[in-house]
Ligand code: C2E
């Protein structure tokens with residue numbers, strides 16, 4: 180038993196060593212990726228559930244490694260956060276998304292211009308010059324700030340509530356819109372939500388993807404819808420994959436849907452194709 184115990188310990192140390200190595204390598208790779216421009220954005224359509232028209236897109240970051248393989252944010256965004264690289268990457272993402280959207284808005288003018296939603300991580304939110312940077316990017320890209328939506332998560336909201344309210348108000352003063360992302364998975368109290376100047380509430384995919392099979396999930400979506408309505412917020416349902424979910428969301432009066440039912444996130448060339456053609460889902 181003793182030898183077994185020892186070899187287990189050794190195995191454990193080897194594992195630790197290996198994962199520390201992997202992490203260090205990954206960290207170095209990510210720093211290089213930033214310098215070499217290996218990041219790119221895909222865009223997922225957000226669709227009006229009333230007209231079934233595309234009203235905008237959410238920008239989602241990807242990493243194409245030099246060997247051509249594509250890495251998804253679930254596998255690197257945590258490290259990018261921990262190392263602080265997210266600050267530089269996040270501003271690059273915002274600029275890139277605004278530039279692309281500005282082009283699409285010019286090329287495909289509409290009564291209501293296309294919107295662009297960009298994720299802001301908690302680490303970015305902690306940056307003292309966030310507001311100044313966002314203002315600069317809006318000015319430099321020439322995008323109408325009313326068409327820009329920053330998505331924050333409820334986890335941002337743990338911490339200094341007064342600072343947060345003040346930051347969000349300053350962002351609102353730039354003319355941009357604010358969305359609360361992954362709603363339902365965090366711990367925001369009602370009164371707290373009420374204090375924040377939010378325009379859009381995004382219902383987390385976990386509820387939407389289960390709503391056609393679980394009465395409880397359907398009820399949660401219904402409750403969140405009513406909450407948003409009472410607070411005067413628009414609602415985007417994330418992660419709808421099948422027609423039944425779309426019909427349920429429509430019956431609840433949900434404004435917008437985003438999910439594989441409509442489209443996976445796409446590269447900019449496919450965005451142009453989508454905006455050119457007649458849309459049929
Ligand atoms: P998120 O902000 O909640 O983004 C939605 C995620 O759900 C995306 O995954 C999208 O591809 C996926 N999704 C959308 N519809 C469906 C569906 O119908 N079914 C399924 N199974 N999935 C769906 P993605 O692109 O892998 O991003 C994962 C997360 O990584 C994002 O979750 C966000 O938290 C983070 N992330 C992505 N891009 C950025 C970014 O530019 N900046 C920051 N800070 N975080 C980002």
Ligand code: CA
Nearest residue numbers: 237298330360
């Ligand atoms: Ca998001």
Ligand code: CA
Nearest residue numbers: 360361381417
């Ligand atoms: Ca989300």
Ligand code: CA
Nearest residue numbers: 360361383384
């Ligand atoms: Ca999510």
